[in-house]
Amino acid sequence: MPLEKVVETDVLVIGGGMAGCFAAIKAKNKGVKVTLVDKGYVSKSGQTPFAGGFLVFNPEWGHDLDSWMNQINNFGEYINNREWTKTILEDSYSRYKDLISWGVEFLKIEMPQSKSSYPKRVTEALCIKENMHAGILRNQAVKSGIEILDRIMITDLIEQDRKIVGAIGFPTDNLDFYLFKTKAICLCAGSGGFKPHGAWPIANLTSDGHAMAYRVGVEITGKEFEDYHGHSSNSRLQLPGSKSPQIPPRIGLWGEVPPGHMKGQLFNSEGKEIIIREDLTPAFEANEGYWPFRDEKGNEIRSVNGAAPGLAIHTAEGILPTNLDCVSSIPGLYAAGDNLATMFVGAFYSVGGGALANASVTGTRAGIAAAKYAIQTEKPKLDENKLIEMKKTLFRPIERKGGFTPKWVTQLLQNLMIPYFIMYIKNGKRLQATLTLVEFIRDHLVPKLTARDSHELRLTHETKNMILNAEMKLRASLFRTESRGTHYREDYPRRADPNWLAWILLKQENGKMKTIKKPIPKEWWPDLTKTYEKRYFSRFPGEKWKR
Amino acid sequence: MEEVIMMVATIDLILCNGCGICVNSCPCDVIRMEKKNKKATIKYPEDCMLCELCAKDCPTKAIKVPPVKPQQLLLSWG
Numbered sequence: 001m002p003l004e005k006v007v008e009t010d011v012l013v014i015g016g017g018m019a020g021c022f023a024a025i026k027a028k029n030k031g032v033k034v035t036l037v038d039k040g041y042v043s044k045s046g047q048t049p050f051a052g053g054f055l056v057f058n059p060e061w062g063h064d065l066d067s068w069m070n071q072i073n074n075f076g077e078y079i080n081n082r083e084w085t086k087t088i089l090e091d092s093y094s095r096y097k098d099l100i101s102w103g104v105e106f107l108k109i110e111m112p113q114s115k116s117s118y119p120k121r122v123t124e125a126l127c128i129k130e131n132m133h134a135g136i137l138r139n140q141a142v143k144s145g146i147e148i149l150d151r152i153m154i155t156d157l158i159e160q161d162r163k164i165v166g167a168i169g170f171p172t173d174n175l176d177f178y179l180f181k182t183k184a185i186c187l188c189a190g191s192g193g194f195k196p197h198g199a200w201p202i203a204n205l206t207s208d209g210h211a212m213a214y215r216v217g218v219e220i221t222g223k224e225f226e227d228y229h230g231h232s233s234n235s236r237l238q239l240p241g242s243k244s245p246q247i248p249p250r251i252g253l254w255g256e257v258p259p260g261h262m263k264g265q266l267f268n269s270e271g272k273e274i275i276i277r278e279d280l281t282p283a284f285e286a287n288e289g290y291w292p293f294r295d296e297k298g299n300e301i302r303s304v305n306g307a308a309p310g311l312a313i314h315t316a317e318g319i320l321p322t323n324l325d326c327v328s329s330i331p332g333l334y335a336a337g338d339n340l341a342t343m344f345v346g347a348f349y350s351v352g353g354g355a356l357a358n359a360s361v362t363g364t365r366a367g368i369a370a371a372k373y374a375i376q377t378e379k380p381k382l383d384e385n386k387l388i389e390m391k392k393t394l395f396r397p398i399e400r401k402g403g404f405t406p407k408w409v410t411q412l413l414q415n416l417m418i419p420y421f422i423m424y425i426k427n428g429k430r431l432q433a434t435l436t437l438v439e440f441i442r443d444h445l446v447p448k449l450t451a452r453d454s455h456e457l458r459l460t461h462e463t464k465n466m467i468l469n470a471e472m473k474l475r476a477s478l479f480r481t482e483s484r485g486t487h488y489r490e491d492y493p494r495r496a497d498p499n500w501l502a503w504i505l506l507k508q509e510n511g512k513m514k515t516i517k518k519p520i521p522k523e524w525w526p527d528l529t530k531t532y533e534k535r536y537f538s539r540f541p542g543e544k545w546k547r
Numbered sequence: 548m549e550e551v552i553m554m555v556a557t558i559d560l561i562l563c564n565g566c567g568i569c570v571n572s573c574p575c576d577v578i579r580m581e582k583k584n585k586k587a588t589i590k591y592p593e594d595c596m597l598c599e600l601c602a603k604d605c606p607t608k609a610i611k612v613p614p615v616k617p618q619q620l621l622l623s624w625g
Contacts, residue, residue: 041571044600049574150571172576195596203596204574407593408625415621455576455591 003176009035009147010374011367012167012182014154015209017046018356019337020188021137022095022363023370027186028144030371035180036146039153039172039458040204043138046190047338050201053125053353054106054360056096057089065089067122074119076346077485077536078501078526084342087324088354088361095360096126102140105129119537125353133356152178154208155394155461157185157333158382159216164332165380167212168390172458175398177391181382183374184332186366187213188359191317191338193227193310194414194466200227200308207310209339210472211465213319218328219505219516222317222341223469223476224487226423227308228349309418310469313486314355315344320505325369326362332377334370336362343503347485397460403450406459410466412441417470426477426489435474442467471513476504479515483540493542497535501525556595556602558587562609569601569610577601593619 013024016038024036038045057063065086072085100106106126141148151172158166167180189209193202214220311317318341319328326334337359344358345351397403417423422434446464451457482496483489501524505516526535556577558569565585569578578601579590587609589595595612602610 040574040576044572044574049600050598151576201574201596201598203594405625407619408622411619411621411625455594458576459594 004179005176006179006181007035007147007149008181008379009033010182011035011184011186011370012037012180013186013188013367014038014167014212015046015187015189015337015339016040016042016138016141016148016150017048017188017190017337018051018133018137018359019190019339019363019366020045020186021141022098022360023186023188023334023336023367024141024146025137025144026364026367027371027374028141028146028367030368030375032371032374034146034371035149035182036141037149037152037154037169037180039151039208041150042141042148043134045134046188046205047202047355048137048359049131049134051356052128052131053356054092054096054099054128055089055123055125055351055353055357056092057123058093061124063124064122071119071122071350072345073524074537075121075348075350076343077348077495078346078524079343079484079503079520080346081343081520082524083324084321084344088342088344088358091361091364092357095357095364098360098364099128099133099136103136104133121350123351123354125351125357127353128356149178153458153461154180154189154212156390157187157212157216158386158390159330160380160383160386162330163380164216164330166382168387168394170394170454170457172454175395175454175457177394179382179387181380183377183380184334184370186326186363186370187319187333187335187339188337188363188366189339191311192466192469193308194417194470195410195462196309196414196418200311202308202311205311206462206465207469208462208465209335210318211468213328213333213335213339214468214472214506214508216330216333217508218330218333219320219507220318220341220472221320221503221505221518222312222343223472223506224480224504225312225316225347226486227311227313228486309414309423310466310473313345313347313349314338315340315342315358316347317341320503324365326366327369327373332370332373334366334373336366340366341503347487349486394461395457397449397451398457400448400450403448404445406449406451406456406463409441409445409449410459410463412445413438413463413466413470417473423473423477424488426487428478428481428489428491431474431478435471435478438467438470438474442471472506475513475515476506479504479517488540490542493540495532495536497528497532498525556589556592556610556612558589559609559611560584560586562607563587564607564609566606568604568606572600572604574598574600 010032011027011034013020013036024034028034152169154167154169164185169178187209190205192205192207195203210220318339319335340362449460451460481492482500483493484495502517502519507514563586567580569587575594577591577595578587581588599612602612
């Protein structure tokens with residue numbers, strides 16, 4: 001008989017990467033009880049063990065806020081959230097000092113500048129020595145007296161009377177049922193992709209945090225912007241249409257990156273090594289095998305990309321924050337890291353080390369705000385009837401005798417969503433066709449997913465969340481009838497100002513996914529008296545090109 | 548779908564000291580401890596994402612991760 005385990009806490013942090021550890025530590029410092037739970041093992045979690053760059057803004061080092069902001073506004077194509085951009089830059093130095101005080105060592109890196117004639121980038125980042133931060137964050141969490149529960153997957157949040165009161169889950173080693181009663185939750189379970197294999201190491205990230213928040217009615221944004229991390233692969237699934245040779249699909253994670261270098265080992269589809277720059281050489285495997293960007297002279301920029309299909313660029317996608325305390329539209333629900341859409345960099349990623357800086361800043365803010373909220377909040381009383389139903393849903397794949405395996409359904413989804421002509425080169429007709437198929441999977445296969453053990457039970461919930469992510473990405477991409485940043489529509493190849501100086505929110509209403517346009521504040525608009533070519537310095541294929 | 552056995556990593560059972568660190572290192576829950584011989588085993592190879600955290604953390608360097616992973620056949624039902 002599966003055991004029911006009840007965990008009572010003040011602040012429940014879900015996800016143990018950079019954002020989750022910061023949130024837990026900072027909440028604990030406020031004197032509340034904090035529980036940190038992860039479906040893997042805290043310190044081996046999320047994208048954090050693989051990330052090395054850390055952006056630090058410090059006027060004492062000669063950094064100028066206006067020029068850093070301008071770079072991000074211009075490259076982010078004006079839809080970055082300027083309040084957040086400023087906040088993350090300004091808070092980054094304090095978080096850097098936190099990490100140093102906990103024992104993290106940094107190396108200075110030379111940020112490569114593009115040889116093309118794009119505007120020069122001014123932002124700087126440091127490199128964390130040997131990716132040492134993940135283990136140190138865990139040690140610091142343990143030292144702070146945080147209760148850490150590893151290898152427990154949270155599947156759903158419990159919302160009652162428009163307040164967050166708890167969460168449910170199970171361990172990946174057995175079929176016990178975990179009930180968390182809590183006053184506040186910090187969701188730090190990242191974004192996610194479609195389990196690309198042999199590419200960017202995100203197969204453990206399946207948009208669980210976005211999906212859980214969406215299911216309790218929270219607005220999700222940024223789903224139309226695509227991550228452009230690069231790789232090489234022998235797999236046609238990751239690089240469809242490419243003539244990619246049998247090259248180890250590594251991105252220079254261990255041992256291949258000399259200390260102090262941001263260089264990754266990447267190859268284009270002809271097998272030639274390319275040097276990745278964290279600037280405007282984003283490059284998808286796209287039109288005839290290359291990302292649809294051209295430099296100022298009209299030349300194609302050639303490199304291979306699409307290593308993380310399903311993932312948006314860091315900080316772009318996730319829960320819409322209602323203020324700078326990282327709170328969602330539901331009281332008691334906070335988010336941080338890539339679970340929160342700060343829109344720090346907008347529609348395009350132009351900074352090195354921005355993701356970890358963003359995660360540490362938002363983790364800190366979410367943790368502190370959640371602790372303050374918990375101090376003022378009564379212990380929740382949970383509706384038992386609702387719980388019984390939620391528990392049944394959680395374990396249904398185990399009890400079902402027949403049905404579809406998560407492996408098979410995931411594979412179908414990968415075949416639909418990963419090819420370059422769906423989410424990288426977008427087109428209304430293809431998006432609509434794919435959405436029809438994803439809806440079929442959602443309605444006919446997801447309700448019949450089966451699992452033989454707790455490991456497969458995890459896979460069923462991951463699959464369900466990935467399918468929701470696919471639907472979100474398709475609907476948002478269909479809705480944005482323009483191209484901007486890393487969202488490219490061949491049927492709408494130009495930016496449409498001011499109509500699309502806006503974010504897209506996705507929200508569940510009466511069981512349906514609703515798309516809502518939220519215009520950005522007018523004072524953030526680019527100068528519309530300038531010509532289009534002056535406002536935007538890169539061109540999409542299909543745009544009329546003026547030299 | 549029938550399980551397709553394809554090794555994405557190997558654990559040298561002579562070198563493996565049974566410490567269990569790799570079980571926690573794996574973000575995808577691929578490795579478990581075998582009760583009989585108290586050694587690590589690759590229980591769910593198809594879920595390996597080739598991240599190498601297990602190999603990096605293994606104190607006796609018992610784990611080898613190859614650079615590529617075979618793909619599964621796509622079936623009509625599964």
